[in-house]
Amino acid sequence: MRPQKVLDDEILAGLTKVFRSKGYEGASLKELAEATGLKKASLYHRFPNGKQEMAETVLNHIGEWVQNNVFLALADEEVSPQMRLKNGILQITKLYNGGEETCLLRALSMKAGLDLFNEQIQNGMQDWINAFYNLGLELGFSTSKATKYAVQTLVDIQGSLIVTRGLNDIKIFEETLKKIESNYLE
């Protein structure tokens, strides 16, 4: 068995970078190949269903990362709800590289991507809301307040990433994370 020229992690990192910045239709196989260091044909060996499978794999991989880092921090029963929030927000900062990176769910949310990944996008967003909903309950919120705050938190994250990119001003993302934290803790 010939050794893999590129490790799986590097492949995933390359695919992720391209899909995040270019979206589904904007990501060409040429770019995906260059970003992973593999040739196009080799990519098809790893992902027989082509571009769609590559995007699905990236979606699942980021989804797992969020589960194992963001949501785990938010639900960690070892520490206080206040501390969970702080830790969760730290993981969110990491996920979006301080506001430099866009959200993959959003990047795949133009018409073509939405049609293909409708379910993953919907579930992914619902998971975010659920994670913050549960945190709200732990902080003593009513169910309706917990829901309201959870939805607003997702709106804040998505909106601030958009505006951060549009205005090329990372402070908007940073301030929004601070606002989310103080929202829950006041």
Added chain:
Amino acid sequence: MRPQKVLDDEILAGLTKVFRSKGYEGASLKELAEATGLKKASLYHRFPNGKQEMAETVLNHIGEWVQNNVFLALADEEVSPQMRLKNGILQITKLYNGGEETCLLRALSMKAGLDLFNEQIQNGMQDWINAFYNLGLELGFSTSKATKYAVQTLVDIQGSLIVTRGLNDIKIFEETLKKIESNYLE
């Protein structure tokens, strides 16, 4: 002079619909032609610089609409600041068709579009912030509070449109507009 087969308004409407839903790279000339009712070659007659010019035209056209409707309502000195807000939000609902339509600035905000339309997108977003900043001042806010609220309003609009699409739940957009209104008026 041969009569134009399709009125300019219909052409713009078709281009707008496609760019909004598909983004810049996702919008193909085939689709743009079908949506406008013109053949590709005819589109090139109207827009000699091709797809980029079509997107620029749509950007400018929506920008003007926003100026003449949303911002005008928000700045109308004939009525009270409270009423301006109500009217402005009505225009925003119209702009996004109650949450069914995405924001063009966002649709053109993936890498390729950002590179081409950086300036229009940045100016467009800054205009939104300025409009709400001025409204805040009229309501007696300090400059720092007015800035904070204006940025948050843009974040709310962009974020709620994303989450509305992702969850396929238009109530998120509706509730966000209500929240923006009560934010300013309480």
Added chain:
DNA sequence: GTCTATAGCTAGATAGAC
């Protein structure tokens, strides 16, 4: 498992008849 080469198609864009 990776590569070169290429198929088959669609993209954006143009020429020229009417």
Added chain:
DNA sequence: GTCTATCTAGCTATAGAC
């Protein structure tokens, strides 16, 4: 001003050598 026809380049995807 609109059309049919076509160009070239790029796309996704596959074949087959190593």
